[in-house]
Amino acid sequence: MGLVRKETAEKISYQELEIATAATDLHYKLEPGLEKRFGKVGRKACLQGVRNHLAYLSEAILASSPALFKDYVTWAQEKLAARNIPANELAVNLNCVKEVLAQRLPIENYVIAAKFMNSALLQLEKKVTKQSSYLREDAPYSKLAYEYLQQLLGGDRSKASKLILKEVEGGASVKDIYLHVFQPVQYEIGRLWQQDKLSVAQEHFCSAATQLIMSQLYAHVSGSEKTGHKLVAACVTGDLHEIGLRMVSDFFEMEGWNTYYLGANTPKRSIIKTLREHKPDLLLLSATMTYHLHELTDLIASIQADAALSQVKVMVGGYPFNAATNLWEEVGADACAADAAEAVEKANILVTDTSGLVQKRKSK
Structure with a gap:
């Protein structure tokens, strides 16, 4: 089974563009109104979305982990929900992929791919629940984490840095800053991006700012026995x-x-x-x-x-x-x-x- 699984993943990966193109064409054939609603830009985005499906599917199959593909589909569902696109649109798209895979893969490979896809499609029947904030009021350093995030979102790297350095100079350990400020803030930035509340540029800025501030703390990192x-x-x-x-x-x-x-x-x-x-x-x-x-x-x-x-x-x-x-x-x-x-x-x-x-x- 391991060899067949590996072969299945490789076949999907090798034919990714062809499968994605055929699945996109099928989706637009089934729903001709899509062309009018979204135009060429929408079709291009749909094609890229299907390529993402296939990339995650092949890796999940290779890793023998249906949970990985289910998690990806849940992520995609939440991302689309933030744009007011219902789950049934994603279900139609995935079923188009499944149909094209049935046409292009040998039966023993298709059976494996279908098992992973069916598990993910069942996931779409569940109601989308938005991920709650990673910044909890009862967490250590919660106030600092919130203030730090606000400075990053405001584009003020200097004030964000001063907040952290002041806390460390006041006796806070770098370990606590990492675990209770940087880590939840990074998770929260990812959540906000997923919900279309942050642009890619903003996400990159926030991550780069945190990396810079981490380098400013290095004198407190080294020196242990x-x-x-x-x-x-x-x-x-x-x-x-x-x-x-x-x-x-x-x-x-x-x-x-x-x-x-x-x-x-x-x-x-x-x-x-x-x-x-x-x-x-x-x-x-x-x-x-x-x-x-x-x-x-x-x-x-x-x-x-x-x-x-x-x-x-x-x-x-x-x-x-x-x-x-x-x-x-x-x-x-x-x-x-x-x-x-x-x-x-x-x-x-x-x-x-x-x-x-x-x-x-x-x-x-």
Whole structure:
């Protein structure tokens, strides 16, 4: 089944544009009023939307995770709802994709794809509930998080920076700022973007501002007593969302680890070369979007097949792993963490208990 699943994902990915074009044509044929309502721009957007469906579908199939595709469809449903586009429009679109897949895939491949799509289509029958704010009044530093967000949304990076620096100089730990201000604010920015309350430009500005302020805090990050453990941290090829990884890497630094941070969009060969040169205890990998999972999976397989790197533990994180709780095992990682504090806790266990790791890898 594993080989057929892999073949299914590859066939969908290889024919992505052709399948998307045929599905878009079918949708517009079934609903001729779409052309008048949305024009050429709408048709182009529809085509891109279908290509997104297929990209997420192929990655979910490759990872053997229906939950990933269901989560994507839920996200798409919420995004369209913010634009007053009903769920049935998305259902029609997905059924068009399913029909084209039936025409273009061999039966054994179609059966797998249809299973994933049927599960997601059932999701559309549920009422859309908007994600509530990530900024909770009862959370630590809630007032600071709210004020920080307002300064970012107002485009005032200088005032946002002064807020944070003043709090740290007043005794707040950088760990608390990361966990209770930066993390929920970043989630909230993503929520606002999804609900069409922020533009892409605003989202980019807010993230860039937070990264700059994190760099201003670095003097408070370094200087902890060293444990002797070493970490390499990287985002896989194509993944440009590095802020979460940077937060986690800084947490390790504050816990006394020696960290070698590679950042966003790091080629596979560069990561492997760095592992050979620095011989870390742990490799921390981040994949923010589902369509980056194949790069991450391929990298982990290459590392574990290399005798010189066989003792390097691999921890993964990022949105797909929060959406599908067992996904980290499917990609071959040794552990997964939802946030920086959990990552450090699990890493300390990994580097002191190698017997379980060796046994686990032998059983794969």
